[in-house]
Amino acid sequence: MSEKTVHTVRFEPVGVEMEVEEGEWLLDAAFRQGIAVPHGCREGQCSSCKCLLVDGDIEVQDYSTFALADYERETGHILLCRSYAFSDVTIELLNFDEDLMRRAIAVKTFDGVLSAVTSLTHDTRLLEVQLERPMKFWAGQFVEIGVPSGASIVARSYSMASTQSTPKTLQFIIRKYPDGAFSSLIDSTLTPGTAVTLKGPFGMCFRREGRAGPMVLVGGGSGMSPLWAILQDHIESGEQRPIRFFYGARTRKDLFFLAEFAAVAAKLVDFEFIPVLSQATEADAWSGETGFVHEAVERILREQALPGELDAYTCGPPPMIDAVLPVLRRLGIALDHTYVDKFTPASASTPNLVH
Numbered sequence: 001m002s003e004k005t006v007h008t009v010r011f012e013p014v015g016v017e018m019e020v021e022e023g024e025w026l027l028d029a030a031f032r033q034g035i036a037v038p039h040g041c042r043e044g045q046c047s048s049c050k051c052l053l054v055d056g057d058i059e060v061q062d063y064s065t066f067a068l069a070d071y072e073r074e075t076g077h078i079l080l081c082r083s084y085a086f087s088d089v090t091i092e093l094l095n096f097d098e099d100l101m102r103r104a105i106a107v108k109t110f111d112g113v114l115s116a117v118t119s120l121t122h123d124t125r126l127l128e129v130q131l132e133r134p135m136k137f138w139a140g141q142f143v144e145i146g147v148p149s150g151a152s153i154v155a156r157s158y159s160m161a162s163t164q165s166t167p168k169t170l171q172f173i174i175r176k177y178p179d180g181a182f183s184s185l186i187d188s189t190l191t192p193g194t195a196v197t198l199k200g201p202f203g204m205c206f207r208r209e210g211r212a213g214p215m216v217l218v219g220g221g222s223g224m225s226p227l228w229a230i231l232q233d234h235i236e237s238g239e240q241r242p243i244r245f246f247y248g249a250r251t252r253k254d255l256f257f258l259a260e261f262a263a264v265a266a267k268l269v270d271f272e273f274i275p276v277l278s279q280a281t282e283a284d285a286w287s288g289e290t291g292f293v294h295e296a297v298e299r300i301l302r303e304q305a306l307p308g309e310l311d312a313y314t315c316g317p318p319p320m321i322d323a324v325l326p327v328l329r330r331l332g333i334a335l336d337h338t339y340v341d342k343f344t345p346a347s348a349s350t351p352n353l354v355h
């Protein structure tokens, strides 16, 4: 049997070393060895894992030019999730997070069964999965869920809506797309009793504990899932801090958890849930915020001028995230106090890949 060629990877400025096999993505090698390096989608779509190659021979493949532009590739930037090493390499981490490195959880595979599917809206479902053994994760993280689709398996990333308080029962808020390879299976072949496989946990958008300043949560669509987990984890922790939870939806029929949010408001001393409808109709009889969610975030946070250092968490569709991030910058929320999960479509369904 031929031995696998193994190279050494050194990460600066942290001085952490790991090994990578030839033909193994650098990010997968890090997960395998329990090393937490910056990442998001794991599919060359989001740019969270962008780093600088200092020394060595690397090939970057199958990525979106939205994540790594040609000029960045020419200046030595790489994506850890889409890079193979062909020699020992030294890599400079550009946005490493000490909290992330300290709280690294080794990625594992878990078997489970889909135990319940509940309708939240016309196109959004709450899925519950019972695992054979408990999973350790931080509130706000995500897993890759694999389910049978005909004779094959389709796997997609989904954020837990639940917390560590139920480590064997995980919940997910999932939006159905009519053509979606995974999400269109919900209510058809993906029903309670279906065996599922979960791989994880992944992600850097998890709740940071022990912060006194206000917490701002901004989501849209299924971006509710990790934000709901972060909110529940905050409540379970017993900490108190001002919280503003902005949620963008099209019309009233896209809103859910309204009774649950009222119950949260009764538990916390300074909490506001602010739904924002972008396409409210007369039939909605809506007296709340209208327009785009990022516009409401900017106006309301300016008006309120909350004292203290703000932490912001934002999750959901890429166009919403791209609109929210500049607003957070203009509001003076520091980059290292901004936690993001861009729900990029799987690379299998995007046309703009560099091979």
Ligand SMILES: Cc1cc2nc3c(=O)[nH]c(=O)nc-3n(C[C@H](O)[C@H](O)[C@H](O)COP(=O)(O)OP(=O)(O)OC[C@H]3O[C@@H](n4cnc5c(N)ncnc54)[C@H](O)[C@@H]3O)c2cc1C
Pocket: 040, 041, 142, 156, 157, 158, 159, 160, 172, 173, 174, 175, 176, 177, 178, 179, 180, 181, 182, 183, 184, 203, 222, 223, 225, 226, 317, 341, 342, 343, 344, 345, 346, 349
């Ligand atoms: C880190 C991360 C966390 C995520 N967490 C969640 C979550 O908690 N809940 C959740 O519902 N999703 C989440 N997603 C998105 C999820 O992984 C899938 O991309 C999504 O469910 C679509 O998969 P699919 O197989 O159904 O569609 P695909 O087969 O991948 O796509 C088929 C078609 O569906 C449509 N479509 C797919 N995605 C989108 C989109 N984002 N916007 C508009 N049209 C789309 C398009 O027409 C596309 O061509 C997350 C993604 C990432 C990267």
Ligand code: FES
Pocket: 038, 039, 040, 041, 042, 043, 044, 045, 046, 047, 048, 049, 050, 067, 079, 080, 081, 082
């Ligand atoms: S994790 Fe590498 S581009 Fe998203």
